[in-house]
Amino acid sequence: MKLFVLLPVLFALIVDALPPPDTLSTNALFYNTTWDGIIFGDFTAQANTQRxxxxxxxQGNFTASGLTVNNRHRTINCTGSIEYGLSVGGQIQAQNTVVNGAVNVSNLTSGITFTDQKCSNHTTSKHVDFNQLYAAATDLSYYLASQRPNVVIRDGGFLSDGQFDADSNQEFYIFTFNKCQKKGMCVIPDYLYSSPEHIFFGTNWTGPWNTGYPIDKRIIFNIPILTNSTFTMSTNNPAAGLEQADIVYNLYPVNSTxxxxPQGHxxxxxxTTSFIGSHVLAPKASIIENNKGGFTGQLIAAKYLSIDTVYLDDSHAV
Structure with missing residues (x-):
């Protein structure tokens, strides 16, 4: 039964059936605009990160050179209703950066140009409540992380039912990766943890070897990461076999159990060489990208750094 529509603007497609924590609001977190990328710290796109x-x-500082923001909306004009392409709460250091849509900044620099020059007249006229967004994102991440896994990828890539029950009454297919460090003291039993070796740390992952993923419900990939550590996702295509699925990648910090x-980062x-699709919920993660692949969906993170020639796509890419 559909119980609740949660955060329709933050992640319009993530959750339509959660009984949420009281702190989560069903009100629109932005006035009229859905943001495809939300970064709570600094955003740095090195030269040749193209779009x-x-x-x-x-929320933090914006540094970019030769970047196009909101590339899919190349025909935006600001004559009537205003559509925003970029909002920056901190300082801007930009060179040859193009924005499709209006820009919400406190100090517009000469390094930003507009496809429609009328959009330059609408700076500082839109409020973005990053504190509310951050609270909503972390609450949602915690809620999803607390759900019991009901599907498991075993060592070697074998897909099995985590509850040993063919029917699950949960609203999602939930995978939780990365066994905790303190064996016997983990918050969930070892047999419910999925193996990350092939899907995230391998090379030519093509999906589970015994059967395809179930895709009749949304898939939650819970990926707990030890606080103050680095998670390197190196498989060429971790989304192999999930082309038709609606996925939430929920990455969050954990302790040794x-x-x-809640204080971790x-x-x-x-x-990866391929794109990470659907929705990425990682409000505690500082993301560093290589020069291949990228994200094709909504992205929420603490900080962002690209390393040369990355396409930061969204699900409406053209």
Missing amino acids: FNGSLAI GAYD FVWFRN
Whole structure:
């Protein structure tokens, strides 16, 4: 039974059936705009990071050279209703950066140009409540992390039912990766943890070897990362076999027992050659990207750094 529509603007497609914590609001967190990327710290796109295909909201500083923001909306004009492509709460250091749509900044620099010059007249006219967004994102991440896994990828890539029950009444297919460090003291039993070796740390992952993923419900990939550590995702295509699925990648910090660490942070180095699709919920992660692949969906993170020639796509890419 559909119980609740949760955060329709933050992640419009993530959750339509959760009984949420009281702190989560069903009100729109932005006035009229859905942001495809939300970064709670600094956003740094090194030279030759060519585009972010969706709109981008940054709480910290924005540094970019030769970047196009909101690339999929190349025909935006600001004559009537205003559509924003970029919001920056901190300082801007930009060179040859193009924005499709209006820009919400406190100090517009000469390094930003507009496809429609009328959009330059609408700076500082839109409020983005990053504190509310951060609280909503972390609450949602914690809620998803607390759900019991009901599907497991075993060592070698064998897909099995985590509850040893063909029917699960949960609203999602939930995978939880990375066994905790303290064996016998983990917050969930060892047999419910999925193996990350092939899907995240391998080379030519093509999906589970015995059967395809179930895709009649949304898939939650819970990926707990030890606080103050680095998670390197190096498989060429971790999304192999999930082309038709609706996925949430929920990455979050944990302690040595696998319990969610509300004060924790970690680094995520995306070293894949293919794109990570659907929705990425990682409000505690500092993301570093290599020069291949990228994200094709909504992205929420603590900080962002690209290393040369990355396409930061969104699910409406053209």
